[in-house]
Amino acid sequence: MLDGRSLVKRTAGLRLWLSAGWLTALVIGAVFAPWIAPQDPLMQDLFTSRLPPFWMDGAEPGYWLGTDSLGRDVLSRILYGGRVALIVALIAGTATALIGATLGLIAGYYRGWTDMVISRLVDIWMAFPPVLFAILLIAVMGTGLTSVVVAIIVIDWTRFARVVRAEAMAQGAMDYVASAQVAGRGRMSTLLTEILPNVLSTIIVLLTLEMGIAVIVEAILSFVNLSVSTDDPTWGGMIAEGRLSIHQAWWVLVFPLVALFLTVLSFSQLGEGLKDRFDPVLN
Amino acid sequence: MSFLKIRDLSVILRGTNHRLLRGVSLDVGATEVMGLVGESGAGKSMIGKAVLGILPRSAKIVGGSIELDGVDLLKLPPRQRRHLIGQKAALIPQDPLTALNPARRIGPQIGDRLVDILGWEKARARARTEEILHDVHIPQPDRVLRAYPHELSGGMRQRVLIASAFAAEPRLIVADEPTTALDVTVQKQILKLIFEMQARHGTALLFVTHDLGVVSKICQRLTVLYGGLVMEEAEVGAFFEAPQHPYSRALLAATPRHTDPTADLTPVPEAVIALAQRAVADADLRWHS
Numbered sequence: 001m002l003d004g005r006s007l008v009k010r011t012a013g014l015r016l017w018l019s020a021g022w023l024t025a026l027v028i029g030a031v032f033a034p035w036i037a038p039q040d041p042l043m044q045d046l047f048t049s050r051l052p053p054f055w056m057d058g059a060e061p062g063y064w065l066g067t068d069s070l071g072r073d074v075l076s077r078i079l080y081g082g083r084v085a086l087i088v089a090l091i092a093g094t095a096t097a098l099i100g101a102t103l104g105l106i107a108g109y110y111r112g113w114t115d116m117v118i119s120r121l122v123d124i125w126m127a128f129p130p131v132l133f134a135i136l137l138i139a140v141m142g143t144g145l146t147s148v149v150v151a152i153i154v155i156d157w158t159r160f161a162r163v164v165r166a167e168a169m170a171q172g173a174m175d176y177v178a179s180a181q182v183a184g185r186g187r188m189s190t191l192l193t194e195i196l197p198n199v200l201s202t203i204i205v206l207l208t209l210e211m212g213i214a215v216i217v218e219a220i221l222s223f224v225n226l227s228v229s230t231d232d233p234t235w236g237g238m239i240a241e242g243r244l245s246i247h248q249a250w251w252v253l254v255f256p257l258v259a260l261f262l263t264v265l266s267f268s269q270l271g272e273g274l275k276d277r278f279d280p281v282l283n
Numbered sequence: 284m285s286f287l288k289i290r291d292l293s294v295i296l297r298g299t300n301h302r303l304l305r306g307v308s309l310d311v312g313a314t315e316v317m318g319l320v321g322e323s324g325a326g327k328s329m330i331g332k333a334v335l336g337i338l339p340r341s342a343k344i345v346g347g348s349i350e351l352d353g354v355d356l357l358k359l360p361p362r363q364r365r366h367l368i369g370q371k372a373a374l375i376p377q378d379p380l381t382a383l384n385p386a387r388r389i390g391p392q393i394g395d396r397l398v399d400i401l402g403w404e405k406a407r408a409r410a411r412t413e414e415i416l417h418d419v420h421i422p423q424p425d426r427v428l429r430a431y432p433h434e435l436s437g438g439m440r441q442r443v444l445i446a447s448a449f450a451a452e453p454r455l456i457v458a459d460e461p462t463t464a465l466d467v468t469v470q471k472q473i474l475k476l477i478f479e480m481q482a483r484h485g486t487a488l489l490f491v492t493h494d495l496g497v498v499s500k501i502c503q504r505l506t507v508l509y510g511g512l513v514m515e516e517a518e519v520g521a522f523f524e525a526p527q528h529p530y531s532r533a534l535l536a537a538t539p540r541h542t543d544p545t546a547d548l549t550p551v552p553e554a555v556i557a558l559a560q561r562a563v564a565d566a567d568l569r570w571h572s
Contacts, residue, residue, distance in 0.1 A: 111340060175382035176392075178337040179447070183396040184369025186362075193395070197386035 016273030019266035026263060030082040038062050039073035041080045041233045046071055050249040066251040068241060074252060077233035078259050084227070084234050085263065087145065088218040092152035093211035099153060100160025101203050107161065108168025109191050119165070122158045130155045131220060138226045145228050148221055152214050160206055167199045201275050208271030212264040219260055235260050285310035286487045287334065287455055292347035293570070294329060294338065294511070303329055303342060304511040305566045311455065316481065316488045318498035318519070320534070321508035327491045328377075329511070331457040334489070336368050352454065369400045373448040375458040375477065379440035379465070383432035390428035393447045400451045415446045418483075419476055438469035442476065449480050455487045462497075474501065495538045499523050507531045510563040530559045 029036060039062065049071040051063045059066070065074040107118040134151045141147040171177065172195060180190050221227040222236030235256040242253030287310065294304040304326045311317045319327045332338045334349055336356070349356045351371055356364050376382040384392055393415070394408035403411070409428070416424035419442045432440060441461065448456050458477060462470040478501050481488050490502060498505050498519065505522060507514040507530065515528040526532045533551040 174384075175376040175378060176384040178332075178335075179374055179376060179382055179444075180395075181337055181365070182335045182368060182372065182374045183399050183451075184365045185395075185399055186365070194384055194387075198384065200386070 012273060012276050015269045016277065019269040019273065022262050022266045023270065026082050026259075027086060029079045030086050033076075033079040033083060037073070037076035037079045038064065039076045041072060041076040042231065044070040044072060050245070050252075052249070053251050053255075065255050066249065068238075068252040069245050069249065072233075074238075074255050077238055078235070078256055081233045081235045081238060081256065082259065082263075084145070084222075084232065085215045085218055085260075088148055088152065089211040089214045089263075089267070092149045092156075092214040092217075093207055095149070096153045096156045096210055096214075097160055097203060097207040100157035101164045101199075101206075103157070104161040104164030105168045105191060105195065105199065108165035109172050109195060110187070111169070111172075115165070118161065122161050125158045126162075128155075131217075134217060134221060135224070135226060138221065143226055143229065148218055148227050151221070152217050155217075156210060156213065159210065160203070163206060164199055164203060167202050168195055171195045171198045205271040205275045208267045208274065212267030215260065215263050215267070284313070286313040286315075286352055287311040287489065288348075288350040289330070289334070290348045290350075292330070292333060292349060293345050294326075294333060294342050295345050297341050297343045300571070302511060302567065302570065304333070305563065306347065306570065307508075307511065307513055309506055309513070309516070311487045311489055313454070313487055314485045315504065316478070316490060316502045318502035318505035319489060319491045319508065320493060320495060320498055320505055322493065322534075324510075325508040326511035327493075327508050328459050330508075331374070331459050331489060331491050334368075334455075335372055335374055335457055336364060337374075370451075371453055372455040372457065373451065373453040375444055375448045375456060375461045377460045377463055379437055379444055382444055383440060385432055387431075388428070389430050389432065389435075389443055393443070393450055396447060397451055411450060412446075415450045416443070418449075419443075419446045419480065421446070437465055438473065441465060441469075441473050445473070445476060445480060449484055449486070452484065453486060455489065456481070457489045457491070459491045460493070463492075495535060507534065509559040512559075512563050512566055514559065514562070529555050 045067075048060060048063065048067050049069050051060050051067040051071075052058055053066045053074075054061075054064050063073050063075075065078070067073055068077075103118050107115040133155055137151040137154060138147050141150065168191075177190060177194055180194050185193075218227055218234070219236035219239070222234035223240045225237070225240070227234055227236060238256040239253055239260075242249070242251075242256065246253050289307060289309040292304050292307045292309075293302055295302050307326070307330060309317070309319075309330065319330060321327045329338070329342065332342075333344060334351070334356075338344070344357060347357075351367065354367060356367065359367065383389070390409060390412055393412045394405065397403050397408035397411055398405065413424045413428060416427055421427050421439065421442055427435065427439070427443070432443075435443065445461075461477060462473050465473060474497060477488075480486075490498070492498060502519050504516070504518055506516045507528065509530055515522070515526065515531045517527065522531070523535070526535055530551070533549075533555040536549045537551055539548055
């Protein structure tokens with residue numbers, strides 16, 4: 001017999017493993033792209049243009065997911081595009097989490113004028129439409145990986161600051177914080193040893209969500225050609241190109257889209273799964 | 284000579300003129316148990332928090348002195364004040380659910396206090412933690428050391444908190460309604476434990492409660508508060524025989540009797556409340572002028 005609790009636990013475990021599995025495959029694919037990729041992602045060959053994926057008539061061996069209108073291999077381009085996506089997810093996600101969570105912790109715990117300054121800043125910041133803000137930033141800084149990462153950090157730190165601030169505030173009102181202070185703990189040390197461990201699971205969940213968002217933002221920016229240089233394959237760039245030949249070669253659009261979708265979904269599911277796993281109260 | 288000496292302590296609600304404590308004076312002897320009673324909002328917890336330096340942000344001390352072992356806490360810079368309070372005083376909090384950090388194991392939570400206050404090494408703090416958990420009658424202390432708070436029952440958690448309070452041998456303990464959040468069946472055991480530990484360690488105890496029955500059994504003296512103002516301060520024996528202040532008398536009459544639970548409760552008469560409020564108004568008048 002299945003009881004509800006174990007069923008919930010099992011599907012949660014499955015979710016965690018599926019998402020972790022996809023991300024691991026993606027990381028391996030991205031890191032070892034030069035060895036794994038069947039073709040050179042940049043090599044154009046008009047004789048092999050618009051080859052369909054392997055199960056369709058007219059497919060060529062070695063071009064598993066087909067080729068685009070310039071004869072470039074879709075699978076190889078997805079693998080190389082995954083590099084950009086993952087680098088952005090990792091660096092931008094982590095940096096955003098660090099900056100946002102630090103400011104949120106300080107605002108929520110110290111309160112007073114520090115909180116006033118940070119919270120008003122967050123309010124003002126959030127009034128800007130994020131994508132326009134990103135495009136504006138890139139226009140000023142110029143395209144490139146660094147610009148993309150910086151743009152994501154600048155736009156999204158508020159997400160962390162806001163949530164972590166509320167959490168830190170709630171934890172700061174707990175008796176165990178008062179007890180630590182009676183025992184002579186300094187404020188900074190109380191923040192790090194008492195409050196941070198209790199906010200950490202929230203930060204981790206937000207971080208994985210943020211990585212998914214970073215992947216999307218990078219795709220949007222490369223879609224409008226504001227990401228890395230146009231020569232390097234990116235998922236957003238592939239989607240933009242695939243859009244033009246959707247009637248002749250749908251696979252050029254669909255496969256990078258699926259990769260993007262699965263990656264973003266996996267990041268958010270990973271966050272949920274990790275939260276369930278590491279929350280001491282739920283276990 | 285009293286170990287804790289509070290003189291004319293005034294606390295206001297920050298940003299207003301409203302006083303939460305209206306010139307409270309209080310003494311607790313070196314091994315004395317002092318009961319602090321009053322209705323909700325009378326300021327009894329506020330006094331304990333002021334002594335321990337953990338007043339909420341919304342409250343601000345505006346006058347008076349708090350002497351701990353002869354040193355006025357309010358004249359010390361924050362860092363030294365924290366250090367002194369850590370060495371000499373400890374808290375047994377009201378709610379065992381929120382008083383332990385849910386994300387950390389019991390052992391290091393208590394051990395950290397010893398490292399902070401006494402500057403001990405971790406191994407020594409750990410050994411002492413195990414010993415003190417044994418002292419509060421926790422079975423298998425070595426197992427509890429490794430447990431997270433949510434794995435323990437409410438009564439067990441309160442035992443852990445008592446152990447934590449006594450671990451660094453403080454000279455004063457503030458117990459802020461330590462049994463209010465507990466099941467009635469556990470309350471008695473916890474009270475017994477607190478006083479057993481108090482007697483063994485010879486600690487001064489400031490016992491904040493609204494339960495006069497408890498006070499009559501365990502305290503030596505008590506202070507009755509109304510509206511942040513001391514109504515009466517007396518020896519427990521004398522108080523229960525003949526309370527002096529009308530408000531004290533009314534409060535005593537309003538206490539439910541366990542011997543006859545069907546008897547109607549007597550509310551504090553309006554005339555007595557008017558009298559108490561008059562005293563509060565007088566105190567404010569003197570303070571503002």
